Amino acid sequence: MNRRNLEEFIDLYKSYPCLWQIKSKLYHDRPLREAAYKALIEKLKEFEPDANKDLVVKKINNLRSSARKEKKKYEASLKSGASSDDVYRPKLWYYDMMSFLNDQDTPRGSTSNLDIQDESISEVGKTIKVIFFEIFN
Numbered sequence: 088m089n090r091r092n093l094e095e096f097i098d099l100y101k102s103y104p105c106l107w108q109i110k111s112k113l114y115h116d117r118p119l120r121e122a123a124y125k126a127l128i129e130k131l132k133e134f135e136p137d138a139n140k141d142l143v144v145k146k147i148n149n150l151r152s153s154a155r156k157e158k159k160k161y162e163a164s165l166k167s168g169a170s171s172d173d174v175y176r177p178k179l180w181y182y183d184m185m186s187f188l189n190d191q192d193t194p195r196g197s198t199s200n201l202d203i204q205d206e207s208i209s210e211v212g213k214t215i216k217v218i219f220f221e222i223f224n
Contacts, residue, residue, distance in 0.1 A: 090180070092134045097184045099130050100147060109191055154185035 103123035105113040131138035164175035
């Protein structure tokens with residue numbers, strides 16, 4: 088797949104928000120999503136004759152994850168306090184083309200190990216109190 092073909096594929100993908108705009112009602116419309124996938128399959132068949140839905144999904148996931156990695160590197164360089172000359176500049180040639188996805192990734196909630204340890208210690212303390220009460224009463 089050459090650069091021009093990939094640009095066309097990304098543009099076509101972008102034209103189907105039902106495949107990537109997770110907060111849209113269209114995202115949950117299965118027949119619409121299937122029609123969009125069929126269009127992407129046909130596009131991909133122009134340069135990969137054995138293309139199918141699985142291949143399209145893999146291609147999209149690869150594009151998205153590569154763009155996401157570049158974005159993380161860029162954001163990490165901003166947080167590091169690097170001077171404007173040292174801020175990471177994405178090297179992925181299609182990074183800007185994938186910018187329509189920037190507000191679509193939702194970070195997972197994090198859990199602190201300290202909170203879990205505090206809860207465990209609290210539970211152990213309660214268990215000890217119950218055992219102590221049962222033994223001495």
